[in-house]
Amino acid sequence: DSGVTQTPKHLITATGQRVTLRCSPRSGDLSVYWYQQSLDQGLQFLIQYYNGEERAKGNILERFSAQQFPDLHSELNLSSLELGDSALYFCASSTTGDSYNEQFFGPGTRLTVL
Amino acid sequence: AQKVTQAQTEISVVEKEDVTLDCVYETRDTTYYLFWYKQPPSGELVFLIRRNSFDEQNEISGRYSWNFQKSTSSFNFTITASQVVDSAVYFCALSELAGKLIFGQGTELSVKP
Numbered sequence: 001d002s003g004v005t006q007t008p009k010h011l012i013t014a015t016g017q018r019v020t021l022r023c024s025p026r027s028g029d030l031s032v033y034w035y036q037q038s039l040d041q042g043l044q045f046l047i048q049y050y051n052g053e054e055r056a057k058g059n060i061l062e063r064f065s066a067q068q069f070p071d072l073h074s075e076l077n078l079s080s081l082e083l084g085d086s087a088l089y090f091c092a093s094s095t096t097g098d099s100y101n102e103q104f105f106g107p108g109t110r111l112t113v114l
Numbered sequence: 115a116q117k118v119t120q121a122q123t124e125i126s127v128v129e130k131e132d133v134t135l136d137c138v139y140e141t142r143d144t145t146y147y148l149f150w151y152k153q154p155p156s157g158e159l160v161f162l163i164r165r166n167s168f169d170e171q172n173e174i175s176g177r178y179s180w181n182f183q184k185s186t187s188s189f190n191f192t193i194t195a196s197q198v199v200d201s202a203v204y205f206c207a208l209s210e211l212a213g214k215l216i217f218g219q220g221t222e223l224s225v226k227p
Contacts, residue, residue, distance in 0.1 A: 002160075002161075033214070035215075042217060042218075043205065043220075044217075045214045045215060048213065048214060052173065056211075058214060064168040073224055090159060094213060098211060098213055099145075099209040099211055099213045100164070100166060100209070102161045102164050103149075103161070103212055103215060104161060105158060105160075106144065106158075107158045108157055108158065108159075110157075
């Protein structure tokens with residue numbers, strides 16, 4: 001158990017809908033990352049937050065947004081969902097968000113868009 | 115651009131065989147960090163090791179060992195005396211500034227009894 005929690009574990013929804021994925025980092029970690037894992041794209045970095053502020057952005061679609069709250073939990077919002085958004089979404093956390101920190105991953109949320 | 119290549123998509127071995135998973139990376143940075151993660155069938159990503167670009171010493175942890183060679187931009191992972199529980203997808207990753215991880219495509223290791 002990495003100490004990172006993600007809810008829900010599974011999510012099934014329809015095209016055009018909006019969903020929210022939630023992540024709680026390990027105790028003491030200030031930085032949260034979101035990654036998407038799909039068969040065709042592999043593991044792709046989406047976005048990083050550090051202590052409530054956005055720190056780095058990857059190839060995150062405009063339909064996707066995220067935030068980190070004062071209690072350090074984070075939410076990833078996916079809207080106008082398409083079939084291609086079906087994937088495993090991971091949240092990870094690290095202590096300071098620097099490049100030398102190992103990132104600890106949550107169990108993931110499997111999103112299925114029908 | 116930074117890139118990680120794991121050329122072996124799938125490897126199948128019989129229990130007790132040794133197996134090496136290859137990882138080649140590209141970066142222009144002089145300071146960088148390399149990682150290996152394991153993704154068992156249950157799906158979670160488990161951190162295995164971190165190596166910084168200044169430390170080329172090989173590392174051994176039980177049956178696992180890692181060989182980092184800057185001259186060939188490689189960071190290979192060897193499992194000695196493999197076991198069925200080692201069956202998983204293994205990812206090599208390179209850390210960019212701000213900690214964004216760039217992952218390779220992964221190598222699926224199947225260890226048969």
